[in-house]
Amino acid sequence: MSEKRGAVISENRAAGATAASPTPAGISASSAIRGVMRVRSYRRLWYTTALSSLGDWLGLLATTALATSLANGYQAKNYALGGVLVVKLLPAIFLGPLAGAFADRFDRRMTMIVSDAVRFVLFLSIPLAHLVVDRDRTLAWLLISSFLIECVSLFWMPAKDASVPNLVRRDQIEAANQLSLVTTYGLTPVAGAGLFSVLSLITNVLARHLDFFKTQPVNLALYLNAATFLAGAVIVVFIPEISGHRNGRVVEGQSGLLHLLREGLSFIKSSRLVGGLIVGLVGAFVAAGAVIGAGKIFVTSLGGGNAAYGVLFGSVFVGLGSGMAFGPRIARDLSRRRLFGLAIVFAAVCLILTAVMPHVALATVFVLGLGFGAGVAYLAGMTLMGTDVDDEMRGRVFAMLQSLIRVVLILALAAVPFAVAQVGRKTFHFGSVDYVVDGTRIVLIVGGILALFAGLLAYRKMDDRQQGAVWQDVTSALRGDSSARRRMRTGGLFVAFEGGEGSGKSTQVERLAEWLRESGTAVTTTHEPGATDVGAQIRRLLLHDSPALSPRAEALLFAADRAHHVESVIRPALEAGQVVVTDRYVDSSLAYQGVGRNLQIDEVRKISRWATGGLQADLIVLLDLPAELGLARVRGRGGEDKLEAESISFHERVREAFRMLAESDPRRYLVLDASLQPDVIAAKVRAAVSRLIRPDCAPAPPPKAVAPQ
Ligand SMILES: Nc1ncnc2c1ncn2[C@@H]1O[C@H](COP(=O)(O)OP(=O)(O)OP(=O)(O)O)[C@@H](O)[C@H]1O
Numbered sequence: 001m002s003e004k005r006g007a008v009i010s011e012n013r014a015a016g017a018t019a020a021s022p023t024p025a026g027i028s029a030s031s032a033i034r035g036v037m038r039v040r041s042y043r044r045l046w047y048t049t050a051l052s053s054l055g056d057w058l059g060l061l062a063t064t065a066l067a068t069s070l071a072n073g074y075q076a077k078n079y080a081l082g083g084v085l086v087v088k089l090l091p092a093i094f095l096g097p098l099a100g101a102f103a104d105r106f107d108r109r110m111t112m113i114v115s116d117a118v119r120f121v122l123f124l125s126i127p128l129a130h131l132v133v134d135r136d137r138t139l140a141w142l143l144i145s146s147f148l149i150e151c152v153s154l155f156w157m158p159a160k161d162a163s164v165p166n167l168v169r170r171d172q173i174e175a176a177n178q179l180s181l182v183t184t185y186g187l188t189p190v191a192g193a194g195l196f197s198v199l200s201l202i203t204n205v206l207a208r209h210l211d212f213f214k215t216q217p218v219n220l221a222l223y224l225n226a227a228t229f230l231a232g233a234v235i236v237v238f239i240p241e242i243s244g245h246r247n248g249r250v251v252e253g254q255s256g257l258l259h260l261l262r263e264g265l266s267f268i269k270s271s272r273l274v275g276g277l278i279v280g281l282v283g284a285f286v287a288a289g290a291v292i293g294a295g296k297i298f299v300t301s302l303g304g305g306n307a308a309y310g311v312l313f314g315s316v317f318v319g320l321g322s323g324m325a326f327g328p329r330i331a332r333d334l335s336r337r338r339l340f341g342l343a344i345v346f347a348a349v350c351l352i353l354t355a356v357m358p359h360v361a362l363a364t365v366f367v368l369g370l371g372f373g374a375g376v377a378y379l380a381g382m383t384l385m386g387t388d389v390d391d392e393m394r395g396r397v398f399a400m401l402q403s404l405i406r407v408v409l410i411l412a413l414a415a416v417p418f419a420v421a422q423v424g425r426k427t428f429h430f431g432s433v434d435y436v437v438d439g440t441r442i443v444l445i446v447g448g449i450l451a452l453f454a455g456l457l458a459y460r461k462m463d464d465r466q467q468g469a470v471w472q473d474v475t476s477a478l479r480g481d482s483s484a485r486r487r488m489r490t491g492g493l494f495v496a497f498e499g500g501e502g503s504g505k506s507t508q509v510e511r512l513a514e515w516l517r518e519s520g521t522a523v524t525t526t527h528e529p530g531a532t533d534v535g536a537q538i539r540r541l542l543l544h545d546s547p548a549l550s551p552r553a554e555a556l557l558f559a560a561d562r563a564h565h566v567e568s569v570i571r572p573a574l575e576a577g578q579v580v581v582t583d584r585y586v587d588s589s590l591a592y593q594g595v596g597r598n599l600q601i602d603e604v605r606k607i608s609r610w611a612t613g614g615l616q617a618d619l620i621v622l623l624d625l626p627a628e629l630g631l632a633r634v635r636g637r638g639g640e641d642k643l644e645a646e647s648i649s650f651h652e653r654v655r656e657a658f659r660m661l662a663e664s665d666p667r668r669y670l671v672l673d674a675s676l677q678p679d680v681i682a683a684k685v686r687a688a689v690s691r692l693i694r695p696d697c698a699p700a701p702p703p704k705a706v707a708p709q
C-alpha cells in the first residue's frame with residue numbers, strides 16, 4: 001500500500017480478554033535445538049563432536065582398563081591407572097595456549113581433520129602394539145600414546161569450539177553450546193559406558209572360544225574407539241563452511257605463532273569480558289574442586305557411607321546438567337554477562353550452605369544448587385565467548401580458558417585434602433557447650449567465600465547494564481515477566497503482520513480487525529511507517545523524497561518512526577487492554593535494513609529494541625510470497641516507492657530474512673502461504689488469534705461464515 005492512513009482506533013466494548021494462555025517471548029529449548037540442528041553444517045559438526053566425544057569416553061575406559069590389566073600387583077596397577085590420568089591432564093597445562101593460537105592461525109577444518117586422523121592412528125596403535133610387544137612395552141606405549149592423543153585433542157577442541165559461531169546465527173549460539181555440552185557431558189559418557197560394557201560382554205563370550213580375546217580383553221573397544229575418530233575426520237571433510245572464515249588468513253607482517261600468542265595474551269589482559277570470565281571460572285572450579293576433593297571426608301564426618309558419597313558426587317553432575325539444560329529457559333532475557341556472575345554467586349552461596357548443613361540429605365540439596373549454578377555459568381560463559389569474542393581471537397580465548405579450568409581443577413583437587421589435613425578438627429567453646437567443627441566444613445566455607453568474591457568480581461567486570469537495577473532484571477526473569485505476559489494479564493494483545501511487498505498484510509489486518517470488532521473486542525489497527533503525524537513526515541522522507549538516504553540513516557528513521565508510534569499509539573492501546581494489529585513492525589527493519597541493506601541484523605535489532613523499549617509482538621503473522629508475485633500485485637496500482645523500486649534480488653533476500661526470523665522463534669510466528677485465497681488466510685489468522693485471547697485455547701467460532709480451510 002503506497003499511502004497509509006493514520007492509526008485507526010476502534011473503541012468497541014472493552015476486550016475483557018482474560019488471556020490465560022501465555023505465549024512466552026522466548027523460545028523453548030527444544031525448538032531452539034531443533035532450529036540449530038536444521039543448519040546442515042552445524043548438524044555435521046555435531047555428528048563429529050558426538051563421535052569424537054564417544055571416542056574420548058570409550059578411550060578413557062579402555063585405556064585405564066588396559067593399563068591396570070597390564071600392570072602386575074596392587075601398587076603397580078594403581079600407578080598405571082594414575083599414570084594414564086596424569087598424562088591426560090598434563091598437556092593442557094603447557095600446550096593449551098599454543099593450540100589456541102594454532103586454531104586462530106590455521107584452517108580450522110584442516111586442523112580438525114588432521115587431529116582426528118592422528119588420533120585414529122594413535123588409538124589403533126595401542127592394540128596393535130599389544131599384539132607385537134610384551135606387556136611392559138605395551139604399557140609404556142599406552143602412556144606415551146595417551147599423552148600424544150591428549151596433545152592432539154588440545155588442537156582439535158579450540159578449532160571445533162571456535163567454529164561453531166561461524167556456522168550458526170548469533171541467536172543460535174546458546175542452543176548450539178547447550179547441545180554440544182549435553183552431548184559431551186551427558187549423552188556420550190552414558191553411551192560410552194554402555195558401549196564399553198556391551199563390548200566387554202562380547203569379548204567375554206568370544207574369549208571362551210578364541211584365545212586372542214583372552215589376552216586382549218579391551219581391544220575391541222580400542223578398535224571401535226579408533227574408528228570413531230576416522231569417521232569424525234571424514235565428516236569434517238564435508239563441512240567446507242568451517243574453512244570459509246578468517247582462519248587460515250595470514251596476518252600481515254608477523255604471522256608467527258609466537259606473535260599470535262603475544263597478541264592473544266594482550267587481548268586477554270585488556271578485555272573486561274575475558275577478565276571476568278577468567279575470574280569467574282577460576283572461582284567456579286575452585287568450588288567444584290573443593291566439593292570433589294573434600295566430598296568423601298565431608299560425607300564421612302556427617303555419618304554417611306560410600307552410597308551417600310556417590311549420591312553427593314552425582315548431584316554435582318545432575319545439577320550441572322540441569323543448569324545447562326534449563327538455565328536459559330529460566331533466565332530468558334537476562335543479560336548473559338550479568339547471568340554469568342550471578343550464577344557463580346549462587347553456586348558459591350550453595351557451597352557455603354552445603355558446608356553448614358547438619359545432614360547429608362540437606363547437603364545434597366545444596367550441592368545440586370551448586371552444580372546448577374556452575375552449569376548456568378559455564379553455558380553463559382561459552383555463549384559469551386561465541387557471541388562477544390571476535391573470530392580471530394576466539395580459538396586462543398577458548399583454549400586459554402579450557403587450560404585454565406584444568407589447571408585450577410588439578411590444583412584444587414590436590415590442595416583440598418592437604419588443606420583439610422592442616423586444618424583438622426577444631427573445637428569452639430560457647431559458654432558450657434563445645435562445638436566440634438570438621439576441617440572439611442572450614443575448607444568448603446573458604447572455597448565458597450573465594451567463589452563468592454570471584455562471582456562478584458566477574459559480575460562487576462562484565463556487567464553491561466550498569467544503569468539498570470539487577471533485582472528488577474532478576475525478578476522479571478524469574479517470574480517470566482516479559483512485557484508480553486504482563487500485557488496479556490491486562491488483556492492487551494499485540495499482533496504484527498509482516499511480509500514482503502503486496503503479500504496481503506493490509507487486507508488481512510482489516511479482515512482480522514473486522515472480525516474482532518464484530519465479536520466485541522476493542523481493536524487498534526495501525527501500520528509502519530507513518531501511523532502518526534510525525535510518522536507521516538518520516539514516511540515521506542523514507543519512501544518518496546529524494547535524495548536517497550544512506551542505509552544507516554534509513555534504519556534510524558524507521559526506528560524513530562517506530563519509537564514515536566509505540567509511545568503514542570501502541571503502548572497506550574495495549575495498556576487499555578485492546579488488541580493492537582499492526583501492518584509491519586520490527587521484523588521489517590531486520591529484513592529490509594538488516595539483510596536487504598546489508599546492515600548487521602543484530603545492530604538493527606539493538607536500535608529497534610531501544611526504540612520500542614523492548615516491546616515485542618505477541619504474535620507475528622508472516623505472509624510469505626515469492627517477491628515477484630507480491631511486486632506484481634502492487635505494481636499494478638502505480639506510484640512505486642523507493643523500496644518497492646529495489647531489485648528483485650533485494651526483495652528475495654528480504655523474503656528469506658523474514659523466513660529465517662520465523663524459523664528462529666517458531667512459537668511466536670504464524671507463517672502462512674500468502675498465495676492462498678484471502679478468506680483462507682483470514683480463517684487461519686483468526687484461529688491463531690483465538691488461541692491467544694481465549695483461555696480454553698479453542699478457536700473462537702467465526703462471527704460469520706468463512707470459506708472452508
Ligand atoms: N491472498 C491474496 N491473493 C491475491 N491477491 C491478494 C491477496 N491478498 C491481497 N491481495 C491483493 O494484493 C494487493 C496488495 O494487497 P495488500 O495491500 O493487502 O498488500 P500489502 O502487503 O499490504 O502491500 P504493501 O506491501 O504495499 O503494504 C491488493 O490489490 C490486494 O487486493
Ligand SMILES: Cc1cn([C@H]2C[C@H](O)[C@@H](COP(=O)(O)O)O2)c(=O)[nH]c1=O
Binds near residue numbers: 543586592644
Ligand atoms: C516498517 C518498515 C518498512 N520498510 C519498508 C517496507 C516497504 O517497502 C515500505 C513500507 O511500505 P508499505 O506499503 O507501507 O508496506 O517500507 C522498511 O524498509 N523498514 C521498516 O522498518
